[in-house]
Amino acid sequence: xxxxxxxxxxxxxxxxxxxxxxxxxxxxxxxxxxxxxxxxxxxxxxxxxxxxxxxxxxxxxxxxxxxxxxxxxxxxxxxxxxxxxxxxxxxxxxxxxxxxxxxxxxxxxxxxxxxxxxxxxxxxxxxxxxx
Numbered sequence: 001x002x003x004x005x006x007x008x009x010x011x012x013x014x015x016x017x018x019x020x021x022x023x024x025x026x027x028x029x030x031x032x033x034x035x036x037x038x039x040x041x042x043x044x045x046x047x048x049x050x051x052x053x054x055x056x057x058x059x060x061x062x063x064x065x066x067x068x069x070x071x072x073x074x075x076x077x078x079x080x081x082x083x084x085x086x087x088x089x090x091x092x093x094x095x096x097x098x099x100x101x102x103x104x105x106x107x108x109x110x111x112x113x114x115x116x117x118x119x120x121x122x123x124x125x126x127x128x129x130x131x
Contacts, residue, residue, distance in 0.1 A: 058087045058095075059127075060117075062109050064102040077109070081116050088122055100127040 060080070061069040068075050070083050088095050097117045101110045110126070117124040 058084070059098045059100055060084070060113050062099070062101040062105045062113065064104045066106060066109050068109075068113070077112060080113065081120065084116065084122075085120055088120055094121075094123060096123040096125050098125045098127050 058071060063069070068077060068080060070080065070087070073083070075083055084097070088097075099110055099113050099117070114124040114126075
């Protein structure tokens with residue numbers, strides 16, 4: 001019987017290069033995370049590649065001075081519900097109202113218009129530039 005211990009090779013993985021790569025990746029992510037500040041994100045105006053194919057019942061426009069126009073008629077936010085109800089009463093299908101906002105208009109006015117449209121049972125659709 002051979003009782004002697006055999007000399008076995010202990011396999012080793014050399015991780016020197018892996019440590020270098022991980023260190024470089026860590027530095028990269030640290031630098032990028034300091035450059036990406038969530039408080040200074042630029043928001044661009046929405047754009048679409050194709051037009052909406054839904055039936056447009058009526059168009060409500062919000063200009064840069066927060067003036068509302070129902071079709072071509074200038075109205076106030078208080079008059080919108082009454083005037084819009086008259087337009088929507090003529091429709092038999094579920095109507096849709098397109099909200100066309102100026103790029104410099106406040107989003108709060110458009111949201112108020114959307115809430116009124118939903119309250120009347122119509123579908124609000126926000127118009128975007130098509131380029």
